[in-house]
Amino acid sequence: MKQRLYFIGALDYPRNPQAGDAIKNRYLLDFFRRELEKVSYTDTQNWKKNPLILIEVLCKLLFSRFDNIVISTSNVSAYRLVRLTTSLHLKSRIYYFMIGGYTPVKIKDGIYKADPFRKLERIVVEADKVSDLYHELGIDNTVRLYNFKRVLYTPDISKPHTGKVRFVFLSRLTELKGIFHILQSVRDLNEAGYQERFEVDFYGRIDDDVKERFHDQVNALENVSYKGFLNLDNADGYETLAGYDAMLFPTMHATEGFPGVIADAAIAALPVIASDWRYAQEIIGNSRCGVIFPTADNKALTDVMREVIENRQVLEPMRKNALERSNEYNVDKVLTRDFITLLGMDKPTD
Numbered sequence: 645m646k647q648r649l650y651f652i653g654a655l656d657y658p659r660n661p662q663a664g665d666a667i668k669n670r671y672l673l674d675f676f677r678r679e680l681e682k683v684s685y686t687d688t689q690n691w692k693k694n695p696l697i698l699i700e701v702l703c704k705l706l707f708s709r710f711d712n713i714v715i716s717t718s719n720v721s722a723y724r725l726v727r728l729t730t731s732l733h734l735k736s737r738i739y740y741f742m743i744g745g746y747t748p749v750k751i752k753d754g755i756y757k758a759d760p761f762r763k764l765e766r767i768v769v770e771a772d773k774v775s776d777l778y779h780e781l782g783i784d785n786t787v788r789l790y791n792f793k794r795v796l797y798t799p800d801i802s803k804p805h806t807g808k809v810r811f812v813f814l815s816r817l818t819e820l821k822g823i824f825h826i827l828q829s830v831r832d833l834n835e836a837g838y839q840e841r842f843e844v845d846f847y848g849r850i851d852d853d854v855k856e857r858f859h860d861q862v863n864a865l866e867n868v869s870y871k872g873f874l875n876l877d878n879a880d881g882y883e884t885l886a887g888y889d890a891m892l893f894p895t896m897h898a899t900e901g902f903p904g905v906i907a908d909a910a911i912a913a914l915p916v917i918a919s920d921w922r923y924a925q926e927i928i929g930n931s932r933c934g935v936i937f938p939t940a941d942n943k944a945l946t947d948v949m950r951e952v953i954e955n956r957q958v959l960e961p962m963r964k965n966a967l968e969r970s971n972e973y974n975v976d977k978v979l980t981r982d983f984i985t986l987l988g989m990d991k992p993t994d
Contacts, residue, residue, distance in 0.1 A: 649676050649989065650708070651685040652701060652725060653716035653741075662849050662873065663816065664791075664904040665743045669716050671792060672741065675979040676714070680989065684708075688717055701725070705732060711993045712765075716741035719899055723747070723756050730763040735993055737765040741789075745770060745901030745923055748777035758783060766987055770902035771923040787986065790927075791902040792975040797882035799913045801963050805889055808867075809842040809953045812888040812914075814874060814905050815895075817850040817858060822894030822919065822940075824854075827861045829946040830868055833953070842953045843867040844892070847874040876908055886912040889959060890952055893918040896940055902927055909934075910970035915962035917948050933966040 651673050656666035666689065677683045686704065691697040705713075705728070713736045715725045722740060729738050740761070750756045758781055761767060767786045769775055775786040817823050823846065830844055844867065850858055862868050875881045891909045893916050900921045906928065909916050916934035918924050919941075928934040937944035952959060971977065984990050 648680040648710070649683045649712040649714060650704060650710040650736075651676060651683065651714045651716070652688060653685075653714070653743075654689045654718075655685070655687040656689045657687050660875075660877075665716075665718060667793075667904055668743070668791065671794070671975050671979065672714070672716060675975075679981060679984050680712075688721065691721060702728075705729065705734065710734075710736045711991075712736060712989045713738045714741060715739065716743060718743045719746050719750065723750075723760075726760045726764065727757070730760045737988065737993065738763070739766050739768060739987065739989075740764050741768045742770060742774065742901060744899040745774050746899035748774060748781060748783075749898075751781055751783075752777070761785075768987075771926050773923050773926050774901070789978060789983070790972055791904050791907050792973050792978050793876075793904065793907045793911060794976065795911055795970065795974045796876075797879040797886070797911065799883075799886035799967065801913050801967060804960070805887075805956060808840075809890075809956055810888045811842065811844045811890055811892050811917075811949065811952075812847065812885065813844065813892045814847045814885070814908065815893070815903065817846060817848050817854065819851075819854055820896045822892075822896055822945075823858060824861070825894045825940070825942050825945055826892050827858075827865070827868065828942050829949055830865055832942075832946045833950060834865070834867070836950070838950065838953055839867055842949070843869070845888070846870045847872065849873070882908075882912050885909070885914060888912075888914060889956060890914065890934070891916045892945075892949075894937075894939075894945055895919055895921055897921070907970070907973040910966045910973055913963045913967040913970075915959045915966055917945070917952070919945075931962070933962055933969055935962075 653669040654666045655669050661667050686701050751758050768789050769786050772788050778786050815821050862870050891914050916928050919939040920936050924936050930936045935948050
C-alpha cells in the first residue's frame with residue numbers, strides 16, 4: 645500500500661536534541677504524523693559515520709511507494725538527496741525543506757546543478773530573500789516558511805529590567821558562531837571600566853576543537869559564565885531566557901539561514917545583537933527586533949554592547965517588537981492543515 649509521506653532528515657533520536665536542524669525536523673515530523681496517515685522516516689543524524697543510513701534511504705526509495713517525499717537536511721546532504729530522488733523517476737512529489745540559506749548561492753556559483761531543484765514540487769525556504777535568490781536563477785517553485793517553535797511562555801514586558809545588563813549567547817559554541825569575538829568585546833569593555841555593569845552567559849554544546857581555549861578565556865573573566873544546556877522544552881527555560889536583556893549572535897557562518905535561536909529570542913521578547921549575515925535584515929531588522937553590526941567587526945560589537953550598557957532603555961521598543969514578531973514563529977499557527985493544502989500533500993498521486 646502506498647504511504648502518504650516519507651521524511652528524510654536529522655532527528656537525533658532518542659536523545660534530547662540540541663542542534664537546530666533536529667529540533668525543527670521533530671516539529672515537522674510530528675506535524676506530518678498528525679495531518680497525514682502512513683508517515684515513515686529515516687533519521688539521518690550522523691549519516692557520515694553510519695553508511696547504513698544511506699542504504700536505508702535508498703531501499704525505501706526503490707522498494708516503497710510514497711505520495712510525498714520530504715528532504716530536510718543541511719546543504720551537502722540535501723543536494724545529494726535532491727539529485728538522487730529526482731533522478732529515480734519516482735511517482736512521488738518531492739519537497740526540499742531548506743536548513744540554512746546557502747543552497748541557491750552554491751547553484752549560482754556553479755557548485756550545485758540547478759536542474760534537480762527545478763524538478764522538485766516545492767522548495768520550502770526560511771526567508772523571502774532566499775526565494776529571491778532562487779528566482780534570479782529561474783527557479784520559482786519556492787514557498788517561504790519562517791523557522792518555528794512552540795510558544796510555551798509569554799513574558800511580561802511591562803516590567804523593566806534592573807541591575808546589571810545581562811547578555812546571553814545561546815547556540816552551538818564554535819569559532820564561526822563568534823564566541824571569541826564576544827569574549828574579546830568583554831575584555832575591551834572591562835578594560836574601559838564597565839566590568840561591574842554587565843555580564844555574559846553562554847549556553848550550548850561546545851565543539852571539541854575550541855573547548856580548552858573557550859574555558860580558559862571564560863575562567864579568566866569574572867563577569868562571564870558558561871551555563872551548559874538551556875532546556876527550552878518548557879516554560880521555565882523561556883522564563884530564564886526572558887530574564888536577559890539581549891541575545892548576542894555574532895555569527896560568521898556563510899550558510900546561516902533562519903537560526904532557531906532567533907525565534908526563541910522573539911518568544912522571550914529578547915532583542916538580538918547580531919552580525920549582518922545574509923538574512924539578518926529581513927529576520928531581525930536594524931533597530932526593529934535588535935541591532936545589526938558588520939560581520940566579524942569586533943569593535944562594532946563592542947560599541948553596540950557599550951551603548952546597551954550605558955542606555956538599557958534603547959532595547960525597550962525592540963522587546964515589544966520581538967514579542968509581536970513571535971506570532972509569526974508559533975508552530976501551532978504556521979504548521980496547519982492549510983499548509984498541507986498549500987503544498988498539495990493531501991492529494992494522492994497516480
